[in-house]
Amino acid sequence: MSGTALTRPVQRFVTRRPHPLILLDFALAALLCVGVLMADARSGVHHAAAGESALRAGGIVLAALTVAARRLHPRWSFAVATLCAFVVTAVGGAPQISVCVAVTAYTAAEAGEYVFWWARPGAAGLLTAAGVALGRAAASWQAVLVADVAIICVGWFAGLAARERRKRIIATAERQTERERRHAAAVHQAALDERLVIARELHDIVAHSMSVIAVRAGVARMVMNNDPAQAEETLGIVETTTRQALHEMRLLVQVLRHENALDPALAPTPGLADIASLADQVRSAGVDLRLDVRGTARPLPTGVDLSAYRIAQEALTNVVRHAGPVQATLRIEYRTEDVVIDVTDSGPSGPRRPAIHEPHAAGHGLIGMRERAALYGGYLRAGRHGGGFQVRALLRTDDTGDRS
Structure with missing residues (x-):
């Protein structure tokens, strides 16, 4: 052994x-x-x-x-x-x-x-x-x-x-x-940032369109037997809203598939110039919306213009979703170094919705609006206003406000 x-x-x-x-x-x-x-x-x-x-x-x-x-x-x-x-x-x-x-x-x-x-x-x-x-x-x-x-x-x-x-x-x-x-970390961070941008865009497109569709579909169901003409008009609005949402989502998917994701010809980039069309969609959902534009409208930087539009869209979507057919005001104020978006509604006729500081009220929409405003050196404030609700955002339009 x-x-x-x-x-x-x-x-x-x-x-x-x-x-x-x-x-x-x-x-x-x-x-x-x-x-x-x-x-x-x-x-x-x-x-x-x-x-x-x-x-x-x-x-x-x-x-x-x-x-x-x-x-x-x-x-x-x-x-x-x-x-x-x-x-x-x-x-x-x-x-x-x-x-x-x-x-x-x-x-x-x-x-x-x-x-x-x-x-x-x-x-x-x-x-x-x-x-x-x-x-x-x-x-x-x-x-x-x-x-x-x-x-x-x-x-x-x-x-x-x-x-x-x-x-x-x-x-x-x-x-x-x-x-x-470091390069791999930068690429990973860029991918995370891009995913955040895509998530914001999808949320804004889907949330707004689905809210309008849900409201108008409910109206069509109630008047289908008594008022076929109104039901047909409502379904037409649903169809138009659906097509528009699908078009924007298709453009977003093309951006993801395109080898140059920053190609402006493919990116769905609405701006404050399209705010009248947005107001018409909200009115079609039953909201008595008044559009108030102050100051001299001017071309804004692409990122600021898109973020301002998305903030207004999300705020109006919340009005449609939570307040219903109420009176609301969308005020856009052009200033020398910034732009202000203010959405105020009169509040629902039924039970009041929770304040912004309540946990279940601060959803992804408000978080996304705050992030968009902060990205361009601004702020967003949301809370009760009288019997209704107010969302007020400020975005800087000069180069120093761009935090990207």
Whole structure:
């Protein structure tokens, strides 16, 4: 049982697929080991004792192994390679072993952050220089000393440069990811805003049209047997209102399907210029509506014009739905920097409807009107007015009022 437990880690190690870079390090270590051993053999030091020769060979092999293990333990590999270089050069071995130190120095500098970045390459250079000075295997050992220290420093600084480049790449990728995240958030928010706009338009179209249709259908049902002519006229109004609502909804659907959703040729954008037609529809529902336009009518910005029309439409729809056949006034006042929409009714003959502050009275219609007014720097106030109800909205018409 214990034998099986011991062989399983060995089997996993043998069968595990090694990383390609690790294989490359082993190949590089083998080449360095063979090359440095050949350079040591040709160094001319034949009178050395057998113990020193074994020490040099062992140090070279161990330094080569640190190259193979440099990605697994960068700092330990650099430290061991430096010690091996000191020992080998101190006993007169080949100074080419400093190449192993330079390779491990590159990996150590590339892999970690250091407070005193100069301390490790400085210590490695001094230790290698001390080994060359003690061994003096070559005639021009001073030049060898400088060359070995330079090779180690080059390896270290190359590692620092590689680390900085990697950090820049990572920072660039993070910035790109952040930009993509912000772009996705902006697209999501734009989709939410567009859905809100569509919901407002659908609510305004459907609520107004259905309210008129419901009232006129009720009238037609009551007079169908006694006054066929009035019933026919009422059904004609229902048909006209239905066709108009379907037309506006069809245009809205085309906007959603069109590749350019802002195409003004497709968008259903009524404005205050169509207010007379709206008043006629409300009158056809039985409301005695008086239209009062004050000031000089002028072209308004498209968004303001549409919002003003929709606010008037929703307020009149509430009159039809909640007050019924009553007297009402729609006043539109054009000012220098804003436009005011005021809808006031005399109130139903039956039980009074709830005030605006009561929870069940504040429906989506009033919320939508407030949002439309706030979008253009204005306000909307709604509440009881005498025995009836009043909705008063102000929308700014200058550029500073546009909050979109």
